[in-house]
Amino acid sequence: MSHVVETRDVVRIFKGRQKPVKAVDRVSITIEEGEIFGLLGPNGAGKTTLIKILTTLLLPTTGDAYVWGFNVVKEAHKVREIISLVSGGETPGYGILTAGENLWFFSQLYGLSSSAAKAEIRRLMTDLEFDEYAKTRMSKLSTGYKQRLNLARGLLNNPKMLFLDEPTLGLDVLTGQKLRGYIVDWAKREKKGTVLLTTHYMAEADEMCDRVAIIDRGRILACDSPLRLKEQLQKNFIMKAEVSSVQADFGFVKDLKGVIGYSQKRSIQTDTTTFKVMVTEEKVFSEIMSKMEAQNLKILSMNQAEPTLEDVYISLVGRGFADEEGAPHET
Numbered sequence: 494m495s496h497v498v499e500t501r502d503v504v505r506i507f508k509g510r511q512k513p514v515k516a517v518d519r520v521s522i523t524i525e526e527g528e529i530f531g532l533l534g535p536n537g538a539g540k541t542t543l544i545k546i547l548t549t550l551l552l553p554t555t556g557d558a559y560v561w562g563f564n565v566v567k568e569a570h571k572v573r574e575i576i577s578l579v580s581g582g583e584t585p586g587y588g589i590l591t592a593g594e595n596l597w598f599f600s601q602l603y604g605l606s607s608s609a610a611k612a613e614i615r616r617l618m619t620d621l622e623f624d625e626y627a628k629t630r631m632s633k634l635s636t637g638y639k640q641r642l643n644l645a646r647g648l649l650n651n652p653k654m655l656f657l658d659e660p661t662l663g664l665d666v667l668t669g670q671k672l673r674g675y676i677v678d679w680a681k682r683e684k685k686g687t688v689l690l691t692t693h694y695m696a697e698a699d700e701m702c703d704r705v706a707i708i709d710r711g712r713i714l715a716c717d718s719p720l721r722l723k724e725q726l727q728k729n730f731i732m733k734a735e736v737s738s739v740q741a742d743f744g745f746v747k748d749l750k751g752v753i754g755y756s757q758k759r760s761i762q763t764d765t766t767t768f769k770v771m772v773t774e775e776k777v778f779s780e781i782m783s784k785m786e787a788q789n790l791k792i793l794s795m796n797q798a799e800p801t802l803e804d805v806y807i808s809l810v811g812r813g814f815a816d817e818e819g820a821p822h823e824t
């Protein structure tokens with residue numbers, strides 16, 4: 494068995510109220526031992542559904558999936574023994590139990606001996622820096638500490654493969670950084686601990702993942718290392734500009750030939766709009782500039798930019814176009 498995860502034409506259809514929803518549509522991916530693999534996609538793309546199939550919580554409608562060579566349907570109990578699932582924003586365990594008691598409870602479900610459980614709980618609480626909350630009721634923990642507890646619970650059974658569904662959802666910058674670092678270290682320390690994670694944060698995927706798959710409407714649109722995905726856009730030109738009005742609207746670029754994509758973000762506080770456009774030929778920039786002048790837009794800054802993972806995402810998922818509300822955060 495060479496792949497830690499392998500899916501072959503996995504399809505999952507939900508019987509919707511009006512019409513059936515194909516949440517996962519012929520997904521075939523492989524994940525190698527030791528890889529941190531990211532799933533990126535808009536809301537409703539099918540990320541959680543795919544994770545649920547791989548973690549044996551949902552059955553595929555058709556297709557086959559294997560984790561460490563075990564079929565997720567026919568050998569679900571074997572898969573469960575070697576994996577863990579941690580979801581962001583989830584309530585980890587029981588509110589009336591303290592953080593320490595919750596971990597103890599799960600350690601017993603996982604069948605750890607008393608001494609192993611005590612040592613492991615102490616180690617995880619120290620590593621994830623929440624030992625001072627060991628005696629705090631889970632319901633009283635902040636989101637960040639709940640998520641530390643959640644991750645500790647996921648690591649208690651010493652999994653070979655970790656599934657993380659939006660692990661840094663709603664966390665502050667430093668806590669997010671801490672957990673990301675910990676997960677990357679875990680994958681290295683365990684020597685070939687394998688991770689499949691979903692995220693809406695492009696910078697997170699870029700920083701952590703060896704490879705990412707971009708998924709939309711259940712289908713994989715691209716799958717490669719962040720670097721190679723960005724390189725595919727390298728033949729294009731990207732311009733970033735800031736103009737002095739929150740009212741500025743760059744929607745006109747949609748109609749220009751040679752424009753592959755654009756995004757704009759408005760800042761009410763500074764009364765500015767930041768605009769990023771990707772074109773196939775540099776000469777399209779001058780056309781855009783003259784249209785900006787015609788609108789009397791005052792340009793505060795303008796520079797050429799390197800493609801980011803967000804540009805890759807927008808070019809594939811946004812079909813090139815993202816307005817500030819729908820656009821993910823820029824790196």
Ligand SMILES: Nc1ncnc2c1ncn2[C@@H]1O[C@H](COP(=O)(O)OP(=O)(O)OP(=O)(O)O)[C@@H](O)[C@H]1O
Binds near residue numbers: 507535
């Ligand atoms: N239990 C269910 N019953 C019916 N439809 C469902 C069910 N679970 C998910 N879906 C639908 O399947 C599609 C994929 O949902 P899924 O939760 O996998 O998306 P996601 O990529 O995880 O989105 P998000 O980024 O919002 O978490 C959506 O259209 C969703 O409405």
Ligand SMILES: [Mg+2]
Binds near residue numbers: 540541542658
């Ligand atoms: Mg989801």
